[in-house]
Amino acid sequence: MLKVPEHQVAGHKAKKGLLGPLVDDSGKFYKPLQNNDARGSTELSFYTTLAVTPAIRRFFPDFYGTAVVPASDGSGPHPHLILEDLVSPYAKPSVMDVKIGSRTWNADDSEEYIAKCMKKDRETSSLPLGFRISGVKDSISSWEPSRTFLQKLSAEGVALLLRKFVSSFNAEDSDRDCDFAAEVFGSVLERLVELKAWFEVQTVYHFYSCSVLVVYEKEKGKAKPVVKLVDFAHVVPGNGVIDHNFLGGLCSFINFLKDILQPLHH
Ligand SMILES: O=P(O)(O)O[C@@H]1[C@@H](OP(=O)(O)O)[C@H](OP(=O)(O)O)[C@H](O)[C@H](OP(=O)(O)O)[C@H]1OP(=O)(O)O
Numbered sequence: 001m002l003k004v005p006e007h008q009v010a011g012h013k014a015k016k017g018l019l020g021p022l023v024d025d026s027g028k029f030y031k032p033l034q035n036n037d038a039r040g041s042t043e044l045s046f047y048t049t050l051a052v053t054p055a056i057r058r059f060f061p062d063f064y065g066t067a068v069v070p071a072s073d074g075s076g077p078h079p080h081l082i083l084e085d086l087v088s089p090y091a092k093p094s095v096m097d098v099k100i101g102s103r104t105w106n107a108d109d110s111e112e113y114i115a116k117c118m119k120k121d122r123e124t125s126s127l128p129l130g131f132r133i134s135g136v137k138d139s140i141s142s143w144e145p146s147r148t149f150l151q152k153l154s155a156e157g158v159a160l161l162l163r164k165f166v167s168s169f170n171a172e173d174s175d176r177d178c179d180f181a182a183e184v185f186g187s188v189l190e191r192l193v194e195l196k197a198w199f200e201v202q203t204v205y206h207f208y209s210c211s212v213l214v215v216y217e218k219e220k221g222k223a224k225p226v227v228k229l230v231d232f233a234h235v236v237p238g239n240g241v242i243d244h245n246f247l248g249g250l251c252s253f254i255n256f257l258k259d260i261l262q263p264l265h266h
């Protein structure tokens with residue numbers, strides 16, 4: 001039985017009869033292939049040709065091919081990518097989608113798309129910080145700031161929001177407690193530093209508009225947080241050049257996490 005995911009935090013959502021992803025009971029996430037432009041085929045060819053070491057492959061969701069299943073918008077059978085559902089192992093997941101890079105578009109995109117992205121990059125923290133929080137949700141407290149709220153965050157606002165993500169409750173001043181920072185961000189940081197080491201050398205792909213998805217369970221002693229990359233609809237060949245747009249944004253995000261963790265060591 002396919003259903004609308006409960007814990008999707010960003011992107012196109014299958015709510016109100018729109019085309020969006022679906023999940024099944026066996027841990028699979030069905031992402032509709034967008035056929036009206038290159039996005040669907042770009043993401044499909046990314047997954048089918050992905051050639052990286054097993055250690056780096058762990059940063060990407062498992063891929064199980066494609067299937068034609070009934071679309072969430074009721075328009076009938078539609079091709080979907082079948083991916084590993086990254087939140088299915090968690091009972092009460094806290095989820096955050098962080099879109100990496102100051103620039104979310106590439107030169108091959110249409111003029112109209114570039115203009116739309118440039119506006120959003122300028123008006124959000126993407127341009128100044130090199131990343132923006134696209135979505136965040138805590139399934140215990142039902143804390144789920146709106147997109148418009150997230151898009152307006154200053155650097156200070158981003159730092160507070162990150163602290164709130166690892167607080168034991170999400171009340172007004174909860175950014176002060178930061179109870180799970182060491183446990184969650186400590187382990188996220190380790191993964192991101194490993195990812196950064198790869199971005200310092202890899203020149204095969206340039207990842208525009210790609211996100212780091214962080215998921216954790218807000219109950220002590222539960223599974224480690226997961227850190228994965230999602231959304232490869234705008235990946236282009238790197239042609240032997242470092243992806244400095246992604247690398248720069250990743251370094252900036254890492255520094256925000258370090259700033260939260262540092263005072264905890266004293
Ligand atoms: O249409 P919108 O305004 O919801 O824009 C989508 C964005 O939503 P948001 O900026 O959060 O409002 C959405 O952003 P998020 O993933 O939610 O950050 C994507 O940028 C999406 O583009 P694409 O599928 O990556 O090409 C965007 O979709 P497209 O308009 O490019 O199809």
Ligand SMILES: Nc1ncnc2c1ncn2[C@@H]1O[C@H](COP(=O)(O)OP(=O)(O)O)[C@@H](O)[C@H]1O
Pocket residue numbers: 007008009010011012013021029061083084085086087095097135211213230231232233
């Ligand atoms: N493999 C996955 N498992 C679980 N959730 C996912 C997965 N991929 C994406 N998501 C959820 O869907 C959201 C949007 O995904 P994304 O691939 O960026 O879609 P879009 O192309 O519509 O922007 C993510 O923020 C996350 O909440």
